[in-house]
Amino acid sequence: MASHRVQLSRRMSQASSDSRSHRLCRRRPNTCCFCWCCCCSCRNLSPEEVTAWSQSFEQLLKHPTGKNILMEFLRSEHSDENILFWLACEELKQEDHKATIAEMAKSIYLDYISILSPKEVSIDASVRETINKNMAMPTADMFDEAQMQIYALMHRDSYPRFLNSPMYKSLLQNVTASGNALDS
Template sequence: MPRSLSGVDMRKRQQPHIEGPPQVPGHPRPKNCCMCWCGCCKCLWQPTLDEVVAWARSFELVMRSSEGREIFREFLRSEYSEENLLFWLACEELKKETDPTAIDEKARIIYEDYVSILSPKEVSLDSRVREGINLSLAEPSNMMYEEAQLQIYTLMHRDSYPRFLNSSVYRDLLDSKRSSCLDT
């Protein structure tokens, strides 16, 4: 019989973890490469100039790129709205889950961390969507947060993304990529 995971263990497992490439001898590992909660991944994380420029054309490209999400997350952190991206990522992980016990646990953790009005990381959802989630908690599914996730994605796309493109976080990265291309 599988060992039950505690809430803390599930929170650790809930955070996306993407292994980076092996370290290249003689090259330092300057940054966390991914959204790993513990910062254990240290790879040669370097988006290209083309990737950084493409992020300005499409929010979807930002969200599909682990590097784009990390830069966007840094920006959201500066605006005290990082929980929106964390909620979206947690919902993506829940969608991939097939084990009913893990679905129940992850759904409960997402609720406690991002939907509950008692959570310090509560995301902004309308009352209709929130009520639907409350009803779904009786029999959680891996898709139960789909409408809430879309609402938060739309919020980030319409509200945060335009500010991100004008932020020093994005502009400084773009300028550094442009200048490094001129230096080569």
């Protein structure tokens, strides 16, 4: 049981740790693009990949660098709780150990569902009530309806703002310029 807690803590803090390192990179000179990236995972992006993100929100979320850039954008707007909740739900769905599911569900609940949470996500009251009832016997899919609502919210609201942001436009311009330079 203790090893599952340690494992859970490591996984939950990994995304936070990764994003912290990207934030620290933001101040370094000679980054390849406006976004933040000194580790320059965006150097390996093709113009087609970055353009595909504007065609499909799902493609953006499936691409590791795209997901990180979106997360950084949302963090800059102080609205990253939605993607963090969505990612936590995705991770919960991958778990099959009952005790770990219970711990992860409690953590997700306290971080994003509880009305006392500083990162509370905006979901319907009926969905919140269903989750409250299901906390007695947590399952890996207990947040599915809430996750769908948050996905729809991000798709409708955050995604268009991201595509119109200087961050995305600069990245697209830089990978397009890099791609053209390579073609020459």
